[in-house]
Amino acid sequence: MAVTIRDLSKKCGISVSAVSKALNGYPDVSEETRERVLKAAAEIGYRPNALARALKTNKTYNLGVILVDELHNSLLHTFFGVLLGGFRREAESRGYDITLINHNIGNREESYLNHCRYRNVDGICLMCVEFQMMEIQELVSSEIPSVAIDHFFSNKDCVLSDNREGVRALMDYVYSMGHRDIAFMYGTPSNVTDARLSAYYEKMREFKLPVNPEHVVQSHYHSTSHAQQDVQALLNTTPRPTCILMTDDYSALGGITAINQAGLRIPEDISVVGYDGTSLIQKIHPRLTTYRQDGDEIGRQAAIRLINRIENPDAPILPPAVVEGRMLIGETVKNLEEI
Amino acid sequence: MAVTIRDLSKKCGISVSAVSKALNGYPDVSEETRERVLKAAAEIGYRPNALARALKTNKTYNLGVILVDELHNSLLHTFFGVLLGGFRREAESRGYDITLINHNIGNREESYLNHCRYRNVDGICLMCVEFQMMEIQELVSSEIPSVAIDHFFSNKDCVLSDNREGVRALMDYVYSMGHRDIAFMYGTPSNVTDARLSAYYEKMREFKLPVNPEHVVQSHYHSTSHAQQDVQALLNTTPRPTCILMTDDYSALGGITAINQAGLRIPEDISVVGYDGTSLIQKIHPRLTTYRQDGDEIGRQAAIRLINRIENPDAPILPPAVVEGRMLIGETVKNLEEI
């Protein structure tokens, strides 16, 4: 059996409570005994039992992370891996561990909320979820502190990628390269999608360009196959767009495939732009022009916000943290203004 | 405050112990009261407290996963995302949750083992670690059940990708395409590396081909930049190999870059082969010829083994589970035998 605080108290010849206080830095214990306890603890290899401690203090130092999508494994997309990495690093440095939350307990189907309550997590990060789901709404409006990534709540902590700015930057660039017929593909409806789509429309208006409804098409995030299909359709419209903004880098690969299959070259015949800027994409040829979201920083900010909320629940809710990204100029956009 | 078993006992007018037994399917409680308890539990929304339960039973239904690499975020490589996905799905279906384990507790640096003890995980999956580290050795030889992925232990549960067979299959294919000067790049020393490297040598001998020492080079896993450098060097050897087997798909991208920079075409001038077959790689052009490891199944098998070990600790240790992969024939290997 593991060595308990009682063993330690015996070894030191003082009461259990004194030991506990010594270990936890309480003031009402002499410096001398504190040192004695610490030394003895190291000697016999005492480790506090997190379970017992949590039971008593109502604090587990455990953070739940919810990560789902249709495929039930969002980690296939490196972007979420990066997100989780940043979140985790920050959380760990603050003494929190991470538990992956799903919706069953034992083998019974259960809500995320119930699962979180069951596991007594101190807080939850909604990293990749469909925010319109009832289950998620229930979770968000529960008593458990939570932070949302890439979804705006007016009364909740959240951190957003600067989607509007990302699309603006891409549009500016593409426009500056002489493109005027710019197609836009957007993902399933969400906050993110809304922000990006409206930024597209704004920019088109700013540039005084007409929007061809056929060139604004709904597709899917992170699906090469859907993207491939949708780009195929797009290529058959007349006039054909000179440039396509894809929902993300992953989808862009599908688009590129469709374009190649149609016998067109990138960027000579048609230009392509991605979104996300995950590292892998930067290694392929032709290097994709895209907007790099700083997933690591987003994850980190989420952890900071969540832990702050946990540690002082009554702090005023700050406006969403907006994490900037940056343009990555690759080789997939042709300069139409070249002589 | 959450509703406890005591509230439930009051509501039903029976003792706490009777309620506990009713809930946990003990035989010495009448069917009638059991139903009454269950109904009341649903009514007042009773959820057992996992902490209290675990404290008493010494079982947390929590599995630790260790995932590290030099970059401190192995999730950047989708392969590990896939692994984790498979592991997680199986674990969850059996009632276990997953906690990510690192090596600090609070903000003190600690060993993995101590962290696992502190969190009272029921078992550990070593998913991505350097097995020669003292810390890992300590963990593996501790009292906590564990399973290793892609590392062979004679006296421990482990699941292996069929690395030997993977390299064999690739070699057979490449040989059948007429390649005779086949370079091999291998990653940092490990079980996996050993298996692959020896399979390479075996095949070379089987084919009665001389091994050019300059063409067998140590590189790194999952590092495009290292791969790029190392391939650069490889291209300067004379004679130049006609085909290069890379450590993994990710590295292959680095290799491809180096080759392109050298002004060579793939596969016309030189052929390239990867390893892993993660989905993303399949979407790029030219489609990489590679060996697909079934990461999802590997993860799943790991969970199965681990949980079996946890649930009956004295079961004999089975030989390693070896998970087969399959060839993915792409467009990066030229057929030298074409007329």
Next chain:
DNA sequence: TGTACGAAATAAAACGTTTTCGTCCAAAAT
């Protein structure tokens, strides 16, 4: 009629902590 038995329920200890409150005692203050 007395005993034995089994089913159903309960009491209580335990798991390993934290924390409130109380006690003790020496030193300082009156």
Next chain:
DNA sequence: ATTTTGGACGAAAACGTTTTATTTCGTACA
């Protein structure tokens, strides 16, 4: 000399369960 103070420590309750041992009670059996 008495009271006050405060520093150092201890006793014990509590957190929400599980589980062992015990009690209760009705029924079957000798």
